[in-house]
Amino acid sequence: MAKPVIMPRFGMTQEEATIVEWLVNEGDHVDPDDPIAEVTTDKVNMEVPAPAAGYLGGIRYQVGDTVPVTRVIAYILAEGEAPPPVEEDAPPVVEAAAAEPKISPEATIAGVSASPVAKRMADAQGIPLNAGRGSGTDGRITRADVENFLTSTSAVVPDPGGSVRATPAARRVARERQLDLSRISGSGPHGRIQEIDALNFQAVAGIASQVYAVAGEPVLVPLEGIRKTIAERMQASAQQAPHITFSLDVDMSRVISFRQSINAGLPVNQTKVSMTAIIVRLTAWALRRHPFMNAYMRDDGILLLPNVNVGVAVALDNGLIVPVVRDADRKGLYQIATEIEDISQRARTEQLLPDDVADGSFTISNLGMFGIDQFTAIINPPQIGILAVGRTIDRFVPDDEGQPLLKAMMTITLSADHRAVDGAQAGSFIADLRAALEEPASIML
Amino acid sequence: MPETRELTYAEALREGLQQVMEKDDSVFLIGEDIGVYGGAFGVSAGLVEIFGEERVRDTPISEAAIAGAVLGAALTGMRPVGEIQFMDFVALSMEQLVLQAAKVRFMFGGKAKAPFVLRMPAGSGTGAAAQHSESLESWFVHVPGLKVVMPSNPYDAKGLLLASIYDDNPVIFIEHKLLYRTKAHVPEEMYEVPLSSTAVTRQGTDLTLIATAVMVQRALEAAEQLSSEGIDVEIIDPRTLLPLDDQPIFESVKKTGRALIVHEAVGTGGFGGEIAARIAGSEAFDYLDAPIRRLTGLDIPIPYNRTLEYHTVPQVENIVEEARNIVRGSY
Secondary structure, three states, X not given: OOEEEEOXXXXXXXXXXXXXXXXXXXXXXXXXXXXXXXXXXXXXXXXXXXXXXXXXXXXXXXXXXXXXXXXXXXXXEOOOOOXXXXXXXXXXXXXXXXXXXXXXXXXXXXXXXXXXXXXXXXXXXXXXXXXXXXXXXXXXXXXXXXXXXXXXXXXXXOOHHHHOOEOHHHHHHHHHHOOOHHHOOOOOHHHOEOHHHHXXXXXXXXXXXXXXXXXXXXXXXXXXXXXXXXXXHHHHHHHHOOEEEEEEEEEOHHHHHHHHHHHHOOOOOOOOOOHHHHHHHHHHHHHHXXXXXXXXXXXXXXXXXXXXXXXXXXXXXXXXXXOEEOOHHHOOHHHHXXXXXXXXXXXXXXXXXXXXXXXXXXXXXXXXXXXXXXXXXXXXXXXXXXXXXEEEEEEEEXXXXXXXXEEEEEEEEEEEEOOOOOHHHHHHHHHHHHHHHHOHHHHHO | OOOEEEEEHHHHHHHHHHHHHHHOOOOOEEEXXXXXXXXXXXXXXXXXXXXXXXXXXXXXXXXXXXHHHHHHHHHOOOOOEEEOOOHHHHHHHHHHHHHHHHHHHHHOOOOOOOOOEEEXXXXXXXXXXXXXXXXXXXXXXXXXXXXXXXXXXXXHHHHHHHHHHOOOOOEEEEEXXXXXXXXXXXXXXXXXXXXXXXXXXXXXXXXXXXXXXXXXHHHHXXXXXXXXXXXXXXXXXXXXXXXXXXXXHHHHHHHHOOEEEEEEEEOOOOHHHHHXXXXXXXXXXXXXXXXXXXXXXXXXXXXOOHHHHHHHOOOHHHHHHHHHHHHOOOO
């Protein structure tokens, strides 16, 4: 059954349009919405879409012809079907709904009306602004139209850096070193990225993002050294230790304000207390209360450990390493922060001492700086637990009255070895940890 | 090594005036009570005995007449130095200064010039209330054709005064009252500190602190306190506000990534806004790691009550606190 193609009405006051070009030859196959003709009104150029799949036939008008709206200009035919005979003065087909105003990047028409900001945005994004009516007065294309167009096309993605809070200096560093600002977590007010954050990220990203230039032949990275150790230990852990995992969300508001106030008193050149340092300290406190989480799983039993030695996973270019803060439950935050900074620095420059990584009783892995919300870590045997820390981000949570409240939230996930502990034990450990994170002062009680 | 002695700011100005008057007959002084009385702050004390009433001329209380007289004399080849007793009353001279003096060189196609200096004490801190305490430099900075000079120490006071007297443009020379008794080593011989030469008064790495007049001294004190906290402040003294030598400011901000502008004048429409805008529009922008901040006088007339007066303009402790907040990332 032949489907008529009618001259669409693009605007309320439009009576006719002129055919500029047939984009499809008679007899060619089209899919629904394929542009088959370009037409012009006094304002804009538009495309006429195919109403159905089939073969174009029975073209009624030639280039340059001006056609009243709703008049049939061609047909979409089934294979082998002949176009219906031409009836002179055929009554207009039932009027189709006014075509949806769309901005099409293809058409080429002069005299388009657009607001200055829309023009500028379109220029900046390389969109030819010569298509369609906008939503503004008299069809003027507005900023919103361009934004809609941008979000509806995957070809053009606005620079995500534009919406990230960062100082000019941080932006310069990111530009110079080709860092993705959206991946950097900021230490400034309201999470603004400072120059130092970009510089530090470079130190981390330089490791994480070291890529093998693979071109042509596949590259085999031999399983040796630290990589081999990690492979063997992680496989053994995954196979031998039945992992049970527990996730919960923590309100970090108090930790954040606590951290700001203690760092505000520090000399500028002293290592600031990091979030990791605080998490290490509070985890150590919780471990002291839950000896089964501060233990080793052995063939002959569960060895409860007298010292709380918290390991902190640090990424290296060929793997990761876990420096250990010994007796973390007996150290102050400044000392913990300085130790982590010192060991991490030496880990990255391959100057670690064996003691730096020995005797860990529990491990913390923090991937918040990479924008990870939540993940599950594999236990580092013979330890019994590992804590996976996601990023801290503002989220709406209900207050007591059910009203949304914006809070800095962080998701932590504990993996525990079910051979040694049960859900209740592990669960009460992580619940205590949450309580400490939500009210750091409580550990003094 | 040239001879230097400790002189006060007022003495350094007086020595400069005396030396230039001895050397150059075209220089004369004119103002209210500058003769036998020696000027309200004693800058011209004793000069009438040396040079006589012809060259140290007392006037009626008419700031418009003083400004008109120095302009007229300058147009006829003299290099007069006028004094407005308190900067507040320069309001009465504005027609002569803004409509005439600033324009004359341009409107006569460079064939006329007005090489005069108009000295005026400014600023609060003396308990002299709202009409004798203002800092009005930004009025003049807004007028092309004038030069605006604000020395912050005795050495610059003498050197900038001599440079101003020998500049062929009308120079508004603003002296802060609280600086008159501050002391520093000043060379005995005549020397000029070039106009439009911004000084780096203190080197530092953490914060660029741009200050004018008495605020330079307060900034130096604040910097000492801050250094004990590990905050290393660089102090920039523009010395000449118009035309402003801004490149050293940009260089400093590129180094520190942070800028604080401190002046006594009220903040709204103040010169700090000009400096902030220039920094934001310069190559230093990409180095900013904190918002540019201003610490200025409050937007109110200076109160008579000494306690209120004290808290109306930036003091050392305010500078310390603001600098600390910027460097510690509170903004």
